Amino acid sequence: MEAGAETYFGKQAKDLTLEEAALLAAVPKAPGEYSPTANPAKAKERRDLVLDLMARTGFATQSEVDAAKVKPIVLAETAYYQPPQALSPAFDYPVEFIRQDLEDKYTTRVAQTGLAVYSTINVAAQKKAYEAVRTGLRWYDKSHTSWRSSYDAIPTSSNNGAPTQQELASYKYPDWYRNEYAPGRYLMGLVMKVDSARDEATVRFGNYTATVTAADMGWGRRAPRTEFKPGYLAYFEIKEADKKARRLKVELTQIPNVQGAMMTLNAHTGEIVTMIGGYDFLTNKFNNAYQAYRQTGSAFKPFVYTAAIEWGMTPDTTVSGAAIDINGWEPHNYDGSLSCGDMPLKTALAHSMNIPAVHLLQTVGIQTGSQMVRRFGIKVPMAPYLSSALGATEVPLDQMVSAYSAFPNKGIRVEPHMIRKVLDRDGAVMQEWERTTYKVVSEYVALTMVSMMRGVVQGGTATRAQALGVPLAGKTGTVNDHTDVWFIGYTPTYVTGAWMGYPGRKKPLGNDMVGSSGALPIFLDFMKDFLKDKPKEDFSRAPSMPEDMREMYKQRQRELALERAQMTADEQDNQTDQNPNPSAIST
Structure with a gap:
């Protein structure tokens, strides 16, 4: 009710008139059909019906209702804005x-008939995630790029x-x-006027305005008279807001070109x-x-x-x-080295060593590795090359996160979902999530x-994550050329x-971005922020x-030993064939 009052009438619910309150009660039955901006005649008809019901049920007198029904629908300017998908x-x-x-699933017509959708999104967590991503991208934009002076x-x-x-x-x-x-909100503003003599611009944000001076031009440090038309x-950050005067104090910034x-x-x-x-x-x-299919780098390892x-x-x-060296392909570690010492698997993973990862895929076989990737729910076939050990396959983030969920869940992957339940406008269940596991x-x-993977956090490439102070596992990933x-x-x-x-x-x-x-x-x-109100959990220990x-494994080790012995024998035979007089070989 509060959101509707602010959107349609620019006031709080307690300040609504009788006819305004009736209109807000009328719209939810069929928002598309009774929209006061798209179908004002039908909206008034429905509003008047609600007013009649209010008279019959004693919420208003007949004379009050008659007076309200005569009044036309008058909406605030905000009601006519093209609304975003979410408030x-x-x-x-x-x-x-x-x-x-x-x-x-249901066609556009059905989806717009007042369905009630219950989602899995955590409201507080979603808001924090939104700010975290945007803060990270703004940090990168300011520290790694230049001011672009680019405006639509x-x-x-x-x-x-x-x-x-007029426009x-x-x-x-x-x-x-x-x-x-x-304050703290980032918002697009429209330059209405530029005063060259005073070196300032008047910028409008809906019903609010701001005067932008040279001191408000942010890290680009441009002059309003030359920067704006x-x-x-x-794009601005709101520093102060005076709701009574509808005035803002803002600072110019820019939308990052980089995405996250x-x-x-x-x-x-x-x-x-x-x-x-x-x-x-x-x-x-x-x-x-x-939707973004990107190479995953070492996050694929x-x-x-696992294989x-x-x-x-x-x-x-x-x-x-x-x-x-396979037909000229020579993988190297992050530091550029073409080889490194032999090491335990746990060390190689913790420090994200590339060459050991390629050796592992070579040992278990590309087909075995590819089948493992498919079992994790990755829908993109792994490229049939040893370079796939280093993340050459392009995979979207949601599939990677779902695949990783099998690790803490003891080998079981639960199909991800965002919708718990869908009800039609009469309250009947149209859809309800059913658990699917793999x-x-x-x-x-x-x-x-x-x-x-806890080793990655405890002593590998993600030691900064120890700052959370909770048991944590994971993997970093950096793609070639960063x-x-x-x-x-x-x-x-989680x-x-x-x-x-x-x-x-x-x-x-x-080059510094990994x-x-x-x-x-x-x-x-x-x-x-997300974990601060959640109980501290520890991972289960692996069974024997x-x-x-x-x-x-013992059988495979025996087979590998036989293969190595045969390869050594073959190499010796080749040397003998190339040197018909063995006694002439210098030792």
């Missing part, structure tokens, strides 16, 4: 995700390209519909707790959380290590760090991987993944290796 920008991406899902201009029919005063006064930016003008849409995404999943239930698909839905509706553990290896099994690996394999950075981490219950990269293109973020410096800070900013797995 708060933090929920734009999940609301659009749900809308598309409903339209796919509103449409105009004027021949000289400058909008008329400026009537323009409505969608985000103004929300009518949120609080009437009709420009510029974050998603949190309950590993036990499959409920999507948060989903952030980008910096700003109104300027970029593409949802990077599930846990799937290869190795299931194959019979243990965290202490030594893996080779010898140089690899056995990915055994409890032993899953919890052994958890212990190794085009994408990842971190996917989890507690015993899995959160964060990604950053330029949209739709392979553009380097900078998973631990780009994605991990966003993860930490969110998780420190199953006997059949132990025997299988």
